Amino acid sequence: MNAQQLILKQRAELLAVLCGGGSDEPLESVLDLLLAQEVLVWEDYLRVRVAEKPLCANIRQLLDLVYDKGEDACSYFLAAIEQELAEEQKAGLCFGNGCVMVGKDRPATATSTLLADRPMLVRRLRDNIDGALNILLTTGCFSIKDCDSVQLPVYTPSQQVRRLLDQVKFKGETAAKTLLEYLEQPEPTSPISAEKENTPSADCLVYQKKLRSSVASQSLFLSTYGGTGRFSLDDIYTDGHLEVMNSSGETTTLGLEDVVGPMGTLNEDADTVLVSGEAGSGKSTLVQRLHLLWAREALLLNTFLLFPFSCRKLNAEHRELSLKELLFLHCCWPDRNQDEVFQFILDHPHLVLFTFDGLDEFKLGFTDEERHCCPTKQVPIPVLLFNLLQGTLMKGVMKVVTSRPHAVGPSLKRYLRKEVLLKGFSPGGIDCFVKKHYSDPAMATRVIESVQGNTALLGLCHIPVFCWIVIKCYQELLAGQDGIPQTITDVYLLVLQHFFQRKSSQPQSGLGKAWLAEHLDTVLKLGELALEGLQTSCYVFSGYELQRNRITEQDVGIGFLIYCSDISVNDCKRYEFLHITLQCFFAALYVILNRNNDRSAISRLFQPRNRQVSGLSQSCLGQCMDHSVEESHEAETANLQITAQFVSGLLSQRHNNLLLECCPAAVRERNVKQVVKSLSKRMQRHFKSIPRPVEGEKKSMHAMPSFVWLIKCIYELQDNSIAQDAMAKLDVEHLKLTYCNIGPVECTALAYVLKNLRKPVGLQLDNNSVGDVGVEQLLPCLPMCHSLYLRNNNISDEGIRKLLEKGIECENFQKIALFNNKLTDTCTQYFSCLLKSKQNFLALRLGNNNITSVGAEQLAEGLSYNQSLQFLGLWGNKVGDRGAEVLADALTNSKTLIWLSLVDNGVGSAGACALAKFIRQNKSLEELWLNKNSICKEGVDCLIEALKMNTSVKKVWLRGNNLSPQEEEQLSQQECRLTF
Numbered sequence: 001m002n003a004q005q006l007i008l009k010q011r012a013e014l015l016a017v018l019c020g021g022g023s024d025e026p027l028e029s030v031l032d033l034l035l036a037q038e039v040l041v042w043e044d045y046l047r048v049r050v051a052e053k054p055l056c057a058n059i060r061q062l063l064d065l066v067y068d069k070g071e072d073a074c075s076y077f078l079a080a081i082e083q084e085l086a087e088e089q090k091a092g093l094c095f096g097n098g099c100v101m102v103g104k105d106r107p108a109t110a111t112s113t114l115l116a117d118r119p120m121l122v123r124r125l126r127d128n129i130d131g132a133l134n135i136l137l138t139t140g141c142f143s144i145k146d147c148d149s150v151q152l153p154v155y156t157p158s159q160q161v162r163r164l165l166d167q168v169k170f171k172g173e174t175a176a177k178t179l180l181e182y183l184e185q186p187e188p189t190s191p192i193s194a195e196k197e198n199t200p201s202a203d204c205l206v207y208q209k210k211l212r213s214s215v216a217s218q219s220l221f222l223s224t225y226g227g228t229g230r231f232s233l234d235d236i237y238t239d240g241h242l243e244v245m246n247s248s249g250e251t252t253t254l255g256l257e258d259v260v261g262p263m264g265t266l267n268e269d270a271d272t273v274l275v276s277g278e279a280g281s282g283k284s285t286l287v288q289r290l291h292l293l294w295a296r297e298a299l300l301l302n303t304f305l306l307f308p309f310s311c312r313k314l315n316a317e318h319r320e321l322s323l324k325e326l327l328f329l330h331c332c333w334p335d336r337n338q339d340e341v342f343q344f345i346l347d348h349p350h351l352v353l354f355t356f357d358g359l360d361e362f363k364l365g366f367t368d369e370e371r372h373c374c375p376t377k378q379v380p381i382p383v384l385l386f387n388l389l390q391g392t393l394m395k396g397v398m399k400v401v402t403s404r405p406h407a408v409g410p411s412l413k414r415y416l417r418k419e420v421l422l423k424g425f426s427p428g429g430i431d432c433f434v435k436k437h438y439s440d441p442a443m444a445t446r447v448i449e450s451v452q453g454n455t456a457l458l459g460l461c462h463i464p465v466f467c468w469i470v471i472k473c474y475q476e477l478l479a480g481q482d483g484i485p486q487t488i489t490d491v492y493l494l495v496l497q498h499f500f501q502r503k504s505s506q507p508q509s510g511l512g513k514a515w516l517a518e519h520l521d522t523v524l525k526l527g528e529l530a531l532e533g534l535q536t537s538c539y540v541f542s543g544y545e546l547q548r549n550r551i552t553e554q555d556v557g558i559g560f561l562i563y564c565s566d567i568s569v570n571d572c573k574r575y576e577f578l579h580i581t582l583q584c585f586f587a588a589l590y591v592i593l594n595r596n597n598d599r600s601a602i603s604r605l606f607q608p609r610n611r612q613v614s615g616l617s618q619s620c621l622g623q624c625m626d627h628s629v630e631e632s633h634e635a636e637t638a639n640l641q642i643t644a645q646f647v648s649g650l651l652s653q654r655h656n657n658l659l660l661e662c663c664p665a666a667v668r669e670r671n672v673k674q675v676v677k678s679l680s681k682r683m684q685r686h687f688k689s690i691p692r693p694v695e696g697e698k699k700s701m702h703a704m705p706s707f708v709w710l711i712k713c714i715y716e717l718q719d720n721s722i723a724q725d726a727m728a729k730l731d732v733e734h735l736k737l738t739y740c741n742i743g744p745v746e747c748t749a750l751a752y753v754l755k756n757l758r759k760p761v762g763l764q765l766d767n768n769s770v771g772d773v774g775v776e777q778l779l780p781c782l783p784m785c786h787s788l789y790l791r792n793n794n795i796s797d798e799g800i801r802k803l804l805e806k807g808i809e810c811e812n813f814q815k816i817a818l819f820n821n822k823l824t825d826t827c828t829q830y831f832s833c834l835l836k837s838k839q840n841f842l843a844l845r846l847g848n849n850n851i852t853s854v855g856a857e858q859l860a861e862g863l864s865y866n867q868s869l870q871f872l873g874l875w876g877n878k879v880g881d882r883g884a885e886v887l888a889d890a891l892t893n894s895k896t897l898i899w900l901s902l903v904d905n906g907v908g909s910a911g912a913c914a915l916a917k918f919i920r921q922n923k924s925l926e927e928l929w930l931n932k933n934s935i936c937k938e939g940v941d942c943l944i945e946a947l948k949m950n951t952s953v954k955k956v957w958l959r960g961n962n963l964s965p966q967e968e969e970q971l972s973q974q975e976c977r978l979t980f
């Protein structure tokens with residue numbers, strides 16, 4: 001009997017076994033096999049999987065279908081049943097001669113691979129569906145709704161997997177690829193299976209589950225949105241730009257998953273990873289994302305337990321605690337067998353991760369003076385924290401610490417495994433964030449367009465917290481009564497207005513012109529609390545403190561203060577400002593608007609503050625700082641600096657009308673004078689520190705970060721005459737601002753002030769995060785720059801286009817250094833134009849970018865018209881022989897070029913021979929750098945011949961080419977100007 005006849009004959013029995021027990025599973029697994037063998041196509045599958053029909057109706061449909069498909073289909077069907085059913089179910093059934101389920105050729109697409117491998121995938125994913133869903137969610141292939149529809153509790157795990165596979169197929173190729181890539185990763189060596197000794201007991205597993213669930217619930221929502229609508233982290237999280245720097249100062253971009261990975265490791269023996277970034281750059285949000293992904297088992301798969309700490313909350317812990325108490329009281333309490341869980345942690349440090357968010361908010365600066373290594377002994381929190389960071393306590397536990405840069409001094413740096421720099425949103429990140437924020441794409445486009453239309457605003461939006469405010473207050477922004485925001489004070493006034501508007505009795509009609517005066521009482525009460533807090537490094541407030549400042553429930557209801565879910569044992573309510581920068585803003589309002597302030601309030605803000613207390617022996621542990629014991633260190637509190645910046649901004653003429661209602665003109669005038677005087681005094685201190693120039697060198701000022709802060713204060717004031725006065729006394733030829741965390745916001749302020757310089761300077765901004773937007777911001781001061789150094793600043797061709805468009809018009813502009821950016825052949829046409837039109841341009845350094853022979857050809861075009869360039873650096877590009885040939889040709893007649901570098905450019909002997917021709921004719925070149933190429937003896941012979949005709953060249957560098965030591969020896973004897 002053939003297979004078709006067997007099916008017909010046994011129809012009732014087959015129906016009975018496939019219906020067995022009313023479970024879909026036998027039918028589903030047979031369908032998996034038939035799909036994989038292509039006996040059924042997707043449409044067939046849908047016809048037999050009709051949810052509304054009873055199971056037996058679907059099975060009958062399948063029997064009809066395979067019967068109609070003929071003998072082969074029926075053979076496969078019987079073989080599938082034989083393979084899937086248990087022995088007792090198969091008893092009495094006849095399967096004929098059977099057929100073998102063969103593996104098909106590898107399908108061409110990922111979606112068809114999912115079908116071909118369906119039976120295996122169902123088995124594999126059954127126990128790991130969360131991991132797969134997480135990866136689909138984090139990569140944006142799935143929405144939360146998709147995940148929910150897969151994980152309905154009515155489905156068995158296998159059914160959930162099938163729903164997932166069906167959904168992935170529906171989403172298309174990208175989703176299918178993502179899933180397959182995830183499955184190709186080596187199975188996470190779960191701590192359970194990795195080593196026997198790592199096997200956690202049942203109680204540890206229960207604890208892990210509880211911890212995961214507690215961490216997940218704490219990290220699901222973003223706190224900034226607390227009072228203004230709930231935003232889940234999944235819906236709004238946008239990747240920030242992360243970098244690590246190696247020991248030679250080169251930076252590499254990395255992803256969230258690399259934060260705790262080996263990339264960028266500088267000190268293998270240390271366990272603390274620092275994530276540093278400016279205020280509002282997204283550090284807390286980043287660790288929150290790490291927490292959430294760990295809790296969902298989507299990241300940090302080798303971390304068995306993750307303990308999240310907030311330094312802000314640790315500040316409020318005045319008790320002495322042991323490590324055990326710290327973990328269990330502050331993070332998650334084990335319901336069973338505490339000792340065993342703690343012992344597991346002690347025995348397996350490599351399976352544990354601690355995160356400490358906001359080290360800069362910790363009352364005491366890091367010190368390694370007091371050693372402590374006993375996990376059960378009670379000690380003050382700072383001792384515990386600092387010893388954990390050093391590794392004296394719990395060596396081997398990985399720690400991720402976030403901080404603003406100023407709080408990380410050399411004493412902590414010694415204990416860092418690596419430092420990850422968080423630089424806020426990239427331009428693409430801003431777009432992505434806006435799109436995530438608005439469900440209406442048309443609205444998102446409007447916002448993006450208007451942000452991009454205003455470069456100062458675009459610069460601000462690189463900092464996520466500003467970006468959030470701009471988006472939040474978009475209505476006010478569009479209403480635009482007071483013009484488009486330019487400064488951070490403008491942006492924070494918007495948010496103030498927005499919140500009051502929301503709570504006003506007639507939200508539709510808008511606030512009156514005197515809106516600030518109407519809410520002055522609330523502003524002053526919140527401002528006083530904010531200022532007191534900042535002065536004592538206090539960011540969490542009790543109900544009592546609110547009461548003391550007469551802050552009512554109604555005031556809290558406006559939304560600036562949010563309830564802070566303190567996870568310590570103390571269950572009294574605590575509050576914090578929506579964001580710490582908002583606390584600074586209120587403090588600034590208080591400084592400006594409170595009539596009882598003493599006159600020195602402003603000047604104190606601008607004075608250097610010595611914050612750190614050395615040693616833990618001071619009696620003020622856990623208490624507010626006593627300024628009388630502060631000493632020696634010159635680290636100004638960054639939040640007070642931000643406050644000073646807001647004070648400057650509020651005193652800007654632009655906000656005169658608004659403030660006039662709240663503060664008499666005479667008081668305002670007095671305050672303005674105070675600010676200007678303080679700024680001028682601080683500037684003078686900087687200028688006085690400028691060393692006398694060494695003979696033969698330029699007079700140069702190496703600015704400290706606080707110089708950038710002063711510049712930002714001047715910018716906030718928006719008064720050109722103040723900027724002019726400040727620059728009138730700056731008498732340097734070179735202004736060095738390397739490693740000063742200069743991003744687009746800082747570039748705006750720098751340009752505003754530096755455009756008033758009396759004499760042009762060389763502006764050195766190497767190793768910052770200027771980017772294309774920052775470059776655009778710098779344009780106003782380009783006329784005052786004879787040289788611009790922008791090494792390692794994430795600049796692309798587009799930034800260069802804008803820069804050179806302006807640069808061509810600037811008479812003074814003569815040198816540019818762009819080593820290690822993101823430049824390609826596209827930018828060389830702009831340089832070519834510059835070289836053609838600027839016959840006083842001296843130095844062009846484009847090392848370590850992506851310029852090939854195509855770019856070299858374009859550069860050559862410009863060079864052949866130029867009679868001024870002295871230095872041309874192309875180190876570490878890919879111009880090759882062709883590039884060397886065209887450049888050599890173009891430079892032959894140059895009477896000015898004295899230095900040329902083609903190091904590490906894939907130049908061979910053909911390129912060297914072309915350069916030899918150039919040497920033969922050129923009379924200006926002094927140094928030629930050709931190290932790290934692939935030049936052979938034949939190429940060097942050409943160079944030697946050419947050098948016989950040339951007296952100007954002093955040195956030709958040829959290290960690291962295709963020459964044997966003997967050849968090098970022999971060649972250098974022939975020509976002493978060659979260096980190997």
Ligand SMILES: Nc1ncnc2c1ncn2[C@@H]1O[C@H](COP(=O)(O)OP(=O)(O)OP(=O)(O)O)[C@@H](O)[C@H]1O
Pocket residue numbers: 222223224225236237238239240277278279280281282283284285286358403404433464465466468579580581
């Ligand atoms: N990656 C991100 N995706 C979406 N929004 C973000 C992101 N990063 C930050 N934000 C927004 O900016 C706000 C401020 O960010 P966050 O508090 O993480 O900054 P921070 O660097 O920790 O600031 P501070 O140093 O002042 O404590 C967040 O509450 C959120 O609204």
